[in-house]
Amino acid sequence: MTQDPLARQKGERPIIALDRVERRFGAVEALRGISIALHPGRALALVGESGCGKTTCARIIARMDHPSEGRLLYRGEDRTAAGSASAERAYRRDVQMVFQDPFSSLNPVYSIDHHLTRPLLLNGHAPTRGEAAGAVEALLADVGLDPAVTRRKFPHELSGGQRQRVNIARALAVRPAVLVADEPTSMLDVSIRLGILELLARIKKERDLALLYITHDIATAAHVAEEMVVMFAGQMVEWGDTRAILADPRHPYTRLLLSAVPDGERPLRRGDSTRFLKIADEVRSLSRPRAERVEQVGANHFIRPPAEAVPAAA
Amino acid sequence: MDAPLIDIRNLTVDYLLDKGAFTAVNNVSFSIGRGEIFGLAGESGCGKSTIAYAITRLSKAPAWVSGGEILFDGVDLLQMPEAKLRDIRWTRIGMVFQSAMNSLNPLMRVKDQFHDVLNRHEGFSREQSLARGEEMFRLVGIAPGRIHDYPHQFSGGMRQRIVIAICLALKPDLIIMDEPTTALDVVVQREIMEQVLDLQAQYGFSVLFITHDLHLMSQTCHRIGVMLKGQLVEVGDVSQVSRAPAHAYTRQLWDAIPHLPATARQGWFA
Numbered sequence: 001m002t003q004d005p006l007a008r009q010k011g012e013r014p015i016i017a018l019d020r021v022e023r024r025f026g027a028v029e030a031l032r033g034i035s036i037a038l039h040p041g042r043a044l045a046l047v048g049e050s051g052c053g054k055t056t057c058a059r060i061i062a063r064m065d066h067p068s069e070g071r072l073l074y075r076g077e078d079r080t081a082a083g084s085a086s087a088e089r090a091y092r093r094d095v096q097m098v099f100q101d102p103f104s105s106l107n108p109v110y111s112i113d114h115h116l117t118r119p120l121l122l123n124g125h126a127p128t129r130g131e132a133a134g135a136v137e138a139l140l141a142d143v144g145l146d147p148a149v150t151r152r153k154f155p156h157e158l159s160g161g162q163r164q165r166v167n168i169a170r171a172l173a174v175r176p177a178v179l180v181a182d183e184p185t186s187m188l189d190v191s192i193r194l195g196i197l198e199l200l201a202r203i204k205k206e207r208d209l210a211l212l213y214i215t216h217d218i219a220t221a222a223h224v225a226e227e228m229v230v231m232f233a234g235q236m237v238e239w240g241d242t243r244a245i246l247a248d249p250r251h252p253y254t255r256l257l258l259s260a261v262p263d264g265e266r267p268l269r270r271g272d273s274t275r276f277l278k279i280a281d282e283v284r285s286l287s288r289p290r291a292e293r294v295e296q297v298g299a300n301h302f303i304r305p306p307a308e309a310v311p312a313a314a
Numbered sequence: 315m316d317a318p319l320i321d322i323r324n325l326t327v328d329y330l331l332d333k334g335a336f337t338a339v340n341n342v343s344f345s346i347g348r349g350e351i352f353g354l355a356g357e358s359g360c361g362k363s364t365i366a367y368a369i370t371r372l373s374k375a376p377a378w379v380s381g382g383e384i385l386f387d388g389v390d391l392l393q394m395p396e397a398k399l400r401d402i403r404w405t406r407i408g409m410v411f412q413s414a415m416n417s418l419n420p421l422m423r424v425k426d427q428f429h430d431v432l433n434r435h436e437g438f439s440r441e442q443s444l445a446r447g448e449e450m451f452r453l454v455g456i457a458p459g460r461i462h463d464y465p466h467q468f469s470g471g472m473r474q475r476i477v478i479a480i481c482l483a484l485k486p487d488l489i490i491m492d493e494p495t496t497a498l499d500v501v502v503q504r505e506i507m508e509q510v511l512d513l514q515a516q517y518g519f520s521v522l523f524i525t526h527d528l529h530l531m532s533q534t535c536h537r538i539g540v541m542l543k544g545q546l547v548e549v550g551d552v553s554q555v556s557r558a559p560a561h562a563y564t565r566q567l568w569d570a571i572p573h574l575p576a577t578a579r580q581g582w583f584a
Contacts, residue, residue, distance in 0.1 A: 049499035050470070189357045190526045191570040216499045220572045246578035259582035260500040261574055264532035264556045266581060270515050273508035277455050279583050280501055 013076055014039050015177050015210045016061055016095065021070035023056055023234075030056045032234045032290055034070070038178055043204055043211035045225035045242065047218050047257070053234040054214045058182045061212065062097050063088070093123060096171035100183040102163035106155040112166055113151045116140070119173040139169040143199060161192040168199065172207070179204070182214045197223045219261050222246055227300070230254045232287045240301035251303045253287040256280060317388065318345035319488060319520045320369070325382035327364050327373065338364045338377070340544040346488070351514060351521040353531035353552075355567065356541035362524045366490050368392075369522070370403055386488075405435050408481035412493035415473035418465040424476055425461045431480055450479035453516075454509055471502030475509065482513060492524045507534050528567055532556040540564045 014037035023031035031053045038044055038061075046054040059065040060072060063082075072080045074091060082088060099105045106115060116136045117129065126132035137147035143165040155163055164184060171179055181200060185193040201224050204211045213224050221228050222242055229239040230253065238251040249255050256279070291304040327339035339361040346352040354362045367373045369384055371391060384391040386402065394402070411417070419427060428447035432438040438446065448458035454475040456468075465473055474494065481489060491510070495503035511534060514521060525531055531538055531552075538555040540548040540563065548561040559565045 049501065190528075191357050191567055194570050194572050197572060217572070218500075219574045222575055222578065223572050243575070243577070246575060249578075249582070255582040256501055258574070258578055258580075259584070260504040262500070262503075262527055262529035262533055263573070263579060264529040266533065266579075266584070267552075268504070268508050268511055268533045270511050273505070273512040274455070276508050276583065277505050280505055 012039060014073070015075060017073040018057065018060065018067075019071040019073060021057075021060065021067040021072070023053075023060065023065070024068045030234050031060075031067070033292075034231075034234075034236060036229060036236075036239075038210035038212055040177065040210050041205065041208045042227065043201070043213055043225040045213045045215060045221035045228040046231060047215055047221050047228055048231035049216055052231045054231055055182055056234075058097070058180050058212065058214055061178075061180055062095060063091065093174055094176050095178040095180065096174050096176035098164070098167050098171055098179065098181040098184050101187055102160045102167060103155075103187070105167055106163055106170075108155050110154070111151070112140075112153050112155070112158075115166060115170050116173050119170060123174050125173070125175060135173070139173055140166075142172070142203070143169045144195070145169070159192075160188050161196065164188060164196055165199065168196075168203070172203065176209070178210045178212070180212045180214070183216070184213075185220060186215070186217065193220065194223070200224055217261075218246075218257050230257065232284075235287075235290065235304065237287055237291075238301075238303045240298065244298045244301040248298070248301075250297050250301075250305075251287070252283045252306065256283045316348060319348045319350075319387065320522075321345040321383075321385040322365070322369070323383045323385065325365065325368060325384065326380050327361070327368050328378050328380045330376040330378050335378075335380075338544050339368065341382070342541075342544075342546045343382075344539050344546060344549055346520050346522060348487075348520060349514070349518045350537065351511075351523060351535045353523045353525070353535035353538040354541060355524075355526065355528050355531055355538060357526060357567075360541040361544040362541050363492055366409070366492050366522065366524060369490060370407055370409060371399055404431070404481075404486070405484050406487045408484060408486035408489045410474075410478055410481055410489065410491045410494045412496050414477040414494070415465075415470055415497075418473060418476065420465055423462055423464055424468075428461070428480060428483060432483060435484055446483050447479075450483045451476075453482070453513060454479045455505075469502075471498050471505065474498060474502075475506060478506070478510065478513075482517070482519075485517065486519060488520045488522065490522045490524070493526070494523075495530075496525065496527075503530070510534070527571075528556070529571060529573070540567065 017037040018034050021031055021034040034057060036044060046057060048054050060067055067080060071078050113136055116139055117132045120126040120132045120135050126135050136151060140147040140150050145162060145165050185196050197220055203209060215221055225242055228242045228245060229236050232253045238245055238254045249258055286306040286308045289307060291306060295303050295305050297303055323343050325339055325342045328335040328337050356362050368379050373379060379392060425444055425447050429440055429443035432443040432446055447461050451458045451461050456472060495506050523535055535552050538552055539546050542563045548555060548564050555564060
């Protein structure tokens, strides 16, 4: 049994790892003992309801926030405390983010061309504007947009899905090793979500990116990520191989999440609301207390079993 | 079959723009029976919310209802004088919007918000409003004593349930729900939708349920309509629209939804 997910893959050094990270905001324990590792060419999904701490993890990894306790490791080095200006710059170049809201994350007064040329020039990936132009076209084509049409456009001329593709292209322009995508599809129409998920999965593979995919939608996690962490109330309750977890979820909260994913072939039963409300409340209250013990239930499948018994209906 | 509760006939809504009119809802007809839950699906911009606003006559310029009839219990809402409409809006047709939970007044205790609504529409005294409010809280599964709290003391899901409770307090015949759970996580979504189904069974109201989530819609509705670019391209029973969609666009919508692999669909807590 191993408590430490970092020790799991020996010989393979993660680009970024959180090691037993705690984050407190006053009396609120937003993160409790989070240990995750991001590897090149692999995606890790953080799944949980709003307020469970998944965005706090992303903010710590993007260095917009710092752990109260525990370590942030970057290519094996302890980088919990801020380093020199040049070291911070190098870190930020290596770790890029795609945000939830495609409508507010592009500057409305600049063209798409400007959004992509700037990171190329600033990071020295194109020495001249002429060379940058070629790189912009390649980036746009790579994220599935028509370079000739899209380059000259302004953000308001694009749909939400197209803007999210531009955001991904902007992140790629920096040539990062890690991409943190925080709910990249939740503000998009259902009908275009799959396209964005497929794009993320493809660039991850082609560019050997380490991808941290944050979502409240466990169904989309299955599309992108080889590994997942189910979080509740700041704690990792179940983690490991995505397929193993989905096929055989062991923690009651993971089961609760899966039970609530809308499934057209399973109509909701009338007269069931009181029962489900009670189960959901029970599962939440038994998943909330800090659980130190980690149990290995498969080759790459771990849970923090709740101290109390699981409701009989499970 | 009984006459439908609401019968929408050839409804057309235009947005009047500088460049001319944009037809957001194009000659749409459908009806909702008494006690029926009717789902309206489609992508953003397809016109489904525009229909919701047209029914309650809450459309604002530049939206313009340029044609059609909306027969509610046989009376055309579009021809009704504004003063008369006030007796129907909220009292007989309630609405719950996506961000409805944010429409609670943060400075008022929830019991006062119940009173606000019940006093205006039903002339209730404070005592009567409190009693009805507590009854509604019990119905939506919140401890009645908490009606004295302020909105910020509740979670997002509870606030959405409170809005539904306020809406139901007037015992409407039709409730329009426009993406009522989209801002909430799936567990809370299931809690709310199951509750709506149970309340519907108890009170017999009709529901117009608007969402882009076809799966959630098929779990809850009797009949489904699918909209594409302002037109209703398919209407049918839930089993037909989900198992044998007639229109190519409906099939596309189904295929586009990221769903769980079969191994993960064991039906926990079923």
